[in-house]
Amino acid sequence: MHQSNYGIGGFSHITVAGALAHGMKEVEVWLQTISAGQRTPIHRHSCEEVFVVLKGRGTLLLGSTSLPYPGTPQEIPVFQNSTFTVPINYPHQVWNSDEHEDLQVLVIISRPPVKIFLYEDWSMPHTAAKLKFPFVWDEDCLDAPKDEL
Template sequence: MNWKSGIVMEEFLWISSLMAVSLVCWWTDSSRLDLVRNISEIEGGDYGRPGLSHVTVASSLRDGFDEVEVWLQTFGPGTRTPIHRHACEEVFVVLKGGGTLYLAAASSSDDRPGTPVGFPIGSNTTFRIPVNDVHQVWNTDEEQDLQFVVVISRPPVKVYTYQDWNTKHAEAKLMFPYHWDRNFFTP
């Protein structure tokens, strides 16, 4: 096994572990969540972002999850996330389509993200976002949707958005509760 296979296997095992934890949480607290759900019956939306389809499959606020949250997101051609960061880990499993992950390391000594590194992503790939690393995901395919499952730790997520890659960290705008959590959030 070469080092790339080892990393892929490690990512797979990490994702499998998170999914197992999610299933155990579902199983042990069935009073809050049906054991089996049809994703097409779970309310979702574009949340004011044309080209986005977001479904929260398992939610901290709606379903009582403490450790993880699971999303299904579809980005139409050209759709992208805002440039943002959050104090949680995030793992993506790409189901279809292609795009680019832009990532600026949080360890940068500068007071702003700076120039990101672009990583190609596509069907059957997985990637993770380290805690507080500024990032953005783009569907760069002109014809096909980009669809992925996202698992985040420590929900509900507090998102800091940036106007551009040169926005100072101190000037990033806090978005909390985030768009898809607003219907379930009670201060």
């Protein structure tokens, strides 16, 4: 299994079982580690997501879908041996709010491969979020475009 930070500081990702790399059809499984004080980008996707916290503690920041933008996020504490979910299309961010220990999570998503919409901040309109597909950890799995000449 390939492990990388994919250019995201304080972050490590391994696709344990994936659509593009392993032929999974309904779910994908990731192992992610977030360094102390670091955060994932603010994002949303049209799949369900389940997190199992293997190590550490942190905060799930969960935005609104009822406003034209995510708004002030709800802060939900997460900790070792806890499980939490993110509903379809909810803007969210996982923050390792611990100052000393890594946060390590096992992540299960539905409908792979994931199509992620990125937000610059919590006030960015949903319609302005930028689609990133394939996401960085799927880029190596897609066939390179063929030159027809």
